Amino acid sequence: MWEVEVKFMNSTNVICPICDGxxxxxxxxxxxxxxxxxxxxNKLEVKKEKGKFKLIEAPKVEEDWGE
Amino acid sequence: xIRGDEKLLIEAAKRKNVVLEIVDVREQIFDPTNFxxxxxxxxxxxxxxxxxxHTIEFFExxxxxxxxxxxxxxxxxNKFTTSLALIAHDVPTPRxxxxxxxxxxxxxxxxxxxxxxxxxxxxxxxxxxxxxxxDIYALEAMIEQKxxxxxxxxxxxxxxxxxxxxGRDIRIHVIGxxxxxxxxxxxxxxxxNTARGAEPIPCSIDRQxxxxxxxxxxAVGGGVLGIDIFETKKGYLVNEINHTMEFKNVQxxxxxxxxxxxxxxxxxxxxx
Numbered sequence: 001m002w003e004v005e006v007k008f009m010n011s012t013n014v015i016c017p018i019c020d021g022x023x024x025x026x027x028x029x030x031x032x033x034x035x036x037x038x039x040x041x042n043k044l045e046v047k048k049e050k051g052k053f054k055l056i057e058a059p060k061v062e063e064d065w066g067e
Numbered sequence: 068x069i070r071g072d073e074k075l076l077i078e079a080a081k082r083k084n085v086v087l088e089i090v091d092v093r094e095q096i097f098d099p100t101n102f103x104x105x106x107x108x109x110x111x112x113x114x115x116x117x118x119x120x121h122t123i124e125f126f127e128x129x130x131x132x133x134x135x136x137x138x139x140x141x142x143x144x145n146k147f148t149t150s151l152a153l154i155a156h157d158v159p160t161p162r163x164x165x166x167x168x169x170x171x172x173x174x175x176x177x178x179x180x181x182x183x184x185x186x187x188x189x190x191x192x193x194x195x196x197x198x199x200x201x202d203i204y205a206l207e208a209m210i211e212q213k214x215x216x217x218x219x220x221x222x223x224x225x226x227x228x229x230x231x232x233x234g235r236d237i238r239i240h241v242i243g244x245x246x247x248x249x250x251x252x253x254x255x256x257x258x259x260n261t262a263r264g265a266e267p268i269p270c271s272i273d274r275q276x277x278x279x280x281x282x283x284x285x286a287v288g289g290g291v292l293g294i295d296i297f298e299t300k301k302g303y304l305v306n307e308i309n310h311t312m313e314f315k316n317v318q319x320x321x322x323x324x325x326x327x328x329x330x331x332x333x334x335x336x337x338x339x
Binding site: 032 | 074117190191
């Protein structure tokens with residue numbers, strides 16, 4: 001419970017580039033992390049620009065992706 | 068890119084106070100004469116096999132050990148190479164053949180057990196681009212499509228004996244020569260990848276399963292491996308081996324900290 005509270009106390013609001021939805025990302029989010037927009041369900045990638053998080057559309061799956 | 072699996076690895080590393088540097092290969096210039104680094108071992112987690120293979124090659128060339136190493140990655144990323152390694156080490160595996168023409172494909176299928184057979188690209192993942200060839204007409208159509216529409220790598224036709232599965236297959240993780248965890252991947256479809264909707268459920272590991280998994284891992288050179296195994300009336304058969312294995316489903320349903328086992332293995336490699 002405590003860990004979850006800490007994560008969200010440090011959370012950041014970012015805007016989905018596809019649907020403009022306001023998404024709260026936890027404080028332990030990493031740059032290049034993949035998330036899913038809770039509004040439009042599109043896959044997004046977290047980027048950092050000048051110390052601030054922003055979201056871009058995640059790269060499309062390519063044929064050589066996998067394990 | 069950091070997916071659920073990489074998140075688990077980051078958390079496991081932090082808990083062990085391992086200093087972690089996340090390197091996005093998309094932002095790197097792999098020039099061996101001018102590459103600055105400050106780490107002891109690389110854990111390769113590229114979702115792109117192409118990027119991953121080149122990354123492994125680069126870091127090994129400048130003397131940094133990589134998990135998994137290049138020889139293991141090369142063996143596992145190509146299904147034909149994997150099958151050859153398994154056969155060379157007497158690890159039970161479905162019958163297979165590689166051909167480059169329709170005529171030879173027809174002969175190969177007759178030899179390995181007839182129809183249905185499975186046609187796969189030599190490199191691929193997540194259960195994509197697999198074809199169950201039910202008869203000669205389907206074979207002709209698939210070969211024509213691959214030859215016409217696919218790039219050169221689709222002109223190598225890897226044919227595998229079709230194994231009727233009991234509605235599931237097994238994914239078992241071997242790390243550093245030890246079996247760590249296993250799941251059944253349950254599906255009514257013949258393709259049982261979780262990426263294709265198969266449901267992961269815990270799998271208990273009997274001695275025979277452990278034995279074949281360890282032998283399969285050894286056959287390809289060891290390391291951090293996700294091994295796909297079929298159950299048959301005559302025993303287990305190793306289907307494929309994955310070298311940049313995904314494990315978040317295994318960790319979730321079994322409760323076994325696979326991420327921690329991977330980090331421990333990397334630490335062991337760094338000390339060698």
